[in-house]
Amino acid sequence: MRQFQDRIRAEGRVLPGNIIKVDGFLNHRVDTALMRDMAKEFKSRFDLSGLTAVLTVEASGIALATICAEEFGVPMIFAKKAKSDNIEGGLYHSEIYSYTYKKKFTLILASQWLKAHDKVLIIDDFLANGEALRGLIEIVHEANADLIGIGVAIEKGFQPGGKNIREAGIHLESLAIIESADETGIRFREE
Incomplete structure (x- = not known):
């Protein structure tokens, strides 16, 4: 998606640690x-x-997932990174490691919101090592729901997440795949 890549080039910055x-x-x-x-x-x-x-995970993926859900005419569900007092009933959960926050989280989703008959598209803002998406995939499987695919805004092509998801046979679409990023700039994988 050229418009999106141009925006990343113009306004994106590379921080230490390939952030x-x-x-x-x-x-x-x-x-x-x-x-x-x-x-x-x-x-x-x-x-x-x-x-x-x-389906997405809190917090940064919520905006894109909500707009996608509205465009598709379906609800948006997000997994939480911590159990709050207002979550009742059965839970789906998956433990992940956050590349951004450098710590473990347990993703939690109330089982009443995802059922075996559901057909789910996962949407997220970033894909690096793929831990958040792996956790969401586990939750979809735990619910016995069908995963249609995964859409991500930005994939870090120099990290293994995208490769692992594709090798698992999951339909993955990334709007921008960054091949490399450093102080000299951001380079995209040719489409």
């Missing part, structure tokens, strides 16, 4: 018009017939 900072339009301050275009692009890349939910 890609795009908080001016993707995951702190949100450009909703850009996200609507991203949702339309995802819609063109997946067969969404029978889709019942969009």
Whole structure:
């Protein structure tokens, strides 16, 4: 998605540790018009017939997942990184390691929101090592729901997450795949 890549080049920054900072339009301050275009692009890349939910993990993926869910006409569900007092009943859970926060989290989703008949599309803002997505995939499997695929805004192609997901036979669509990123700039994988 050329428009999105151009925005990353113009406004994105590379921080130490290969952190890609795009908080001016993707995951702190949100450009909703850009996200609507991203949702339309995802819609063109997946067969969404029978889709019942969009799933993501808190917090940065929520904005994109919500706009996608609205575009697709289905609810958005997000897994939490901690159990709060207002979550009742059965839970799905998966332990993940956060590359960004450098610590473990247990993803939690109330079982009432994801059922065996559901057809789910996972949407997230970033894919690096793939831990958050692995956790969401585990939750979808635990619920015996069907995973249609995974859409991510930015994939770090120099880290193993995307390769691992594709090798597992899961339909993965990334709107921008960064091949390398350093102080000299951000380079994208050719489409």
